[in-house]
Amino acid sequence: MTEFNPITTLTINDNEVEAKALFAFDIKAKKFAEDTKDKDGKTVTTPGFNVIYNGILERDTVAIANFWECATAYLGKNAPSRDEIETALIEIIEEKEDTLELLQGALDVLNNSGFFKQKSRGFWTQMNKAPQMAKGEDKETTKAGIEFMKENYKEIMNVEPYSTIQK
Numbered sequence: 001m002t003e004f005n006p007i008t009t010l011t012i013n014d015n016e017v018e019a020k021a022l023f024a025f026d027i028k029a030k031k032f033a034e035d036t037k038d039k040d041g042k043t044v045t046t047p048g049f050n051v052i053y054n055g056i057l058e059r060d061t062v063a064i065a066n067f068w069e070c071a072t073a074y075l076g077k078n079a080p081s082r083d084e085i086e087t088a089l090i091e092i093i094e095e096k097e098d099t100l101e102l103l104q105g106a107l108d109v110l111n112n113s114g115f116f117k118q119k120s121r122g123f124w125t126q127m128n129k130a131p132q133m134a135k136g137e138d139k140e141t142t143k144a145g146i147e148f149m150k151e152n153y154k155e156i157m158n159v160e161p162y163s164t165i166q167k
Contacts, residue, residue, distance in 0.1 A: 002158045006105035010068065010088040012080045017088075019071035019105065021113035028073035032066050049116070053123055056106045057152045061099055065089055067106040103156045111162070124162050 008019045029048030038044050046054075052070065055063025068085045080088075093099055111120045127146050134142040153161040 006108040024073035025070040028070040
């Protein structure tokens, strides 16, 4: 059983900096949005929030840094630089020899902040509907991908993601 010990503060320049999911997070997250082409050649934009959330579920260390860049944006001019964030993250990862508590912290902040509670729920609701919207052989691939994300979430957070348990 995974111990739940989310890290939601970093020490940067001798200051405790707290991760907060506020308007500034969403505004900063726009820079992480990704454009891809669907099979009809149409451009599909994945919002920055989803890119970061997905990256965290995939245990991507760059996504952790992206999360912190957005989660400290509320500090305005006093927000730490990307380099300062990465340095603080490296220290934690070397000390813990793992990224788990950072992943937990990011998901905890995103799932439980008033700002993103609905967005996180929407993310999972969309995930659960995706297989019905997929066509033909994509259905199984989509289903497998979603199961993988749910398993990752459960392994990181020690609980089922929101709305995968039908109410």
